[in-house]
Amino acid sequence: MQRQKILVLYTANSALDSPVIGWSVYDGTGQTRPMAGDQDEPPYRTGVDALKDGWRLIQAAQLLPHARGEEFDLAYLKYEFFFEQLVEVQP
Amino acid sequence: MTHLPLLNAQQMAQFVARGFLRLDGVVPEALNAQFLQEMGEIAPPVPGRGLMRTYGEMLAKAGVPEVAAGTPLDQAYEDGSALAKLVQLPVVAGAIRSLVGEDPIFDHHFLHVTFPPAYHEASGGENVSQHTHQDSTIDPRTAFDVQIMYYPHAVTREMGGTRFVPGTHLRRVSEVALGRYQNIRGQQHMVCEPGTLLFIHSGIWHGGGVNLSDRTRTMFKIRINPNPRSSRTQVRQFDVSTLVPQNQQRPIFYLKGPLPPSVEQTLMTPEPWFEQDTGRLEFLNRIRLWRYLTDDPTYDADYWLTRVENLAEV
Numbered sequence: 209m210q211r212q213k214i215l216v217l218y219t220a221n222s223a224l225d226s227p228v229i230g231w232s233v234y235d236g237t238g239q240t241r242p243m244a245g246d247q248d249e250p251p252y253r254t255g256v257d258a259l260k261d262g263w264r265l266i267q268a269a270q271l272l273p274h275a276r277g278e279e280f281d282l283a284y285l286k287y288e289f290f291f292e293q294l295v296e297v298q299p
Numbered sequence: 300m301t302h303l304p305l306l307n308a309q310q311m312a313q314f315v316a317r318g319f320l321r322l323d324g325v326v327p328e329a330l331n332a333q334f335l336q337e338m339g340e341i342a343p344p345v346p347g348r349g350l351m352r353t354y355g356e357m358l359a360k361a362g363v364p365e366v367a368a369g370t371p372l373d374q375a376y377e378d379g380s381a382l383a384k385l386v387q388l389p390v391v392a393g394a395i396r397s398l399v400g401e402d403p404i405f406d407h408h409f410l411h412v413t414f415p416p417a418y419h420e421a422s423g424g425e426n427v428s429q430h431t432h433q434d435s436t437i438d439p440r441t442a443f444d445v446q447i448m449y450y451p452h453a454v455t456r457e458m459g460g461t462r463f464v465p466g467t468h469l470r471r472v473s474e475v476a477l478g479r480y481q482n483i484r485g486q487q488h489m490v491c492e493p494g495t496l497l498f499i500h501s502g503i504w505h506g507g508g509v510n511l512s513d514r515t516r517t518m519f520k521i522r523i524n525p526n527p528r529s530s531r532t533q534v535r536q537f538d539v540s541t542l543v544p545q546n547q548q549r550p551i552f553y554l555k556g557p558l559p560p561s562v563e564q565t566l567m568t569p570e571p572w573f574e575q576d577t578g579r580l581e582f583l584n585r586i587r588l589w590r591y592l593t594d595d596p597t598y599d600a601d602y603w604l605t606r607v608e609n610l611a612e613v
Contacts, residue, residue: 232479244428244481284470
């Protein structure tokens, strides 16, 4: 039986080898309980380092044009990459 | 003319750039003790008893008044109460005046208590940190509210503390829509001595840390609005005599060494989490906020707005 672990990395630009500036982990195995504020240093220096460690990239944020009149508005982090690992667990 | 100790230009620039002002141990010990005494005892954990019930009973018993939103701040608290004394402390009143101006308005307050593991074990709930969020709702104003976070007792790292991300306050987000972000480079945790105050811009991203100690953690928050009926609202309310006239722009990009400290240097200092491109937009937004607070629509730092406002084609 397999369960999914999810790693979300936020990077400094759209390149997967740019520095990680934010991160989250969600553990479907239930073996750990990651939560907000639990780590002050990123688990990987870049997204590519996560690939080297066996994480599979499953989604990357799109690059979207800037709507006229809203070019300077800032909201959510822009460069978001979702990774997964499938972990074998005992039924 | 006021005799209050106002914030100087450098402190204001720090607030504009980073969205917070931290004043460590400025509340006298006697006032911290009075506040905690007025809040009352918190009931010990009882197996099977829900934490919301414990919290509700604590709020009902605590010596905090119900205050209507929109009340003038100077009428919110009964004279002699710990909270009245707190907002009347010169260092607090001076910071409030500097940041939101004369005759500020009470928005709301809340007694935040974070419970240690024994309470969660007794109630059957999970002991986790609060998702990162921005308070209230989407706020497109340049004007801003200030929130005072008051820590009446020492806070250790084990107790969690308020987590916040410096420099996030100019992002227009919708409350806990950003709850997906667990950790952001440069995040800070409020570990502090008793009587510490954290003034935050109402837009800053923050959340309560998980309490893994063996005692409750108390923080009291007051949200304050600038008064739209005041003639000067929050513009030029800090100590403007400390502003250094800007005779010309600084050299940019090609520099032979570090530039000296200045308001511009503060406004142009990035946070560790800044994206490489939007970090520049953060600079633009900081300059716009500085223009507002100084009532100087031509102000610029490092040419960022001058360049995009150059309408040569017209």
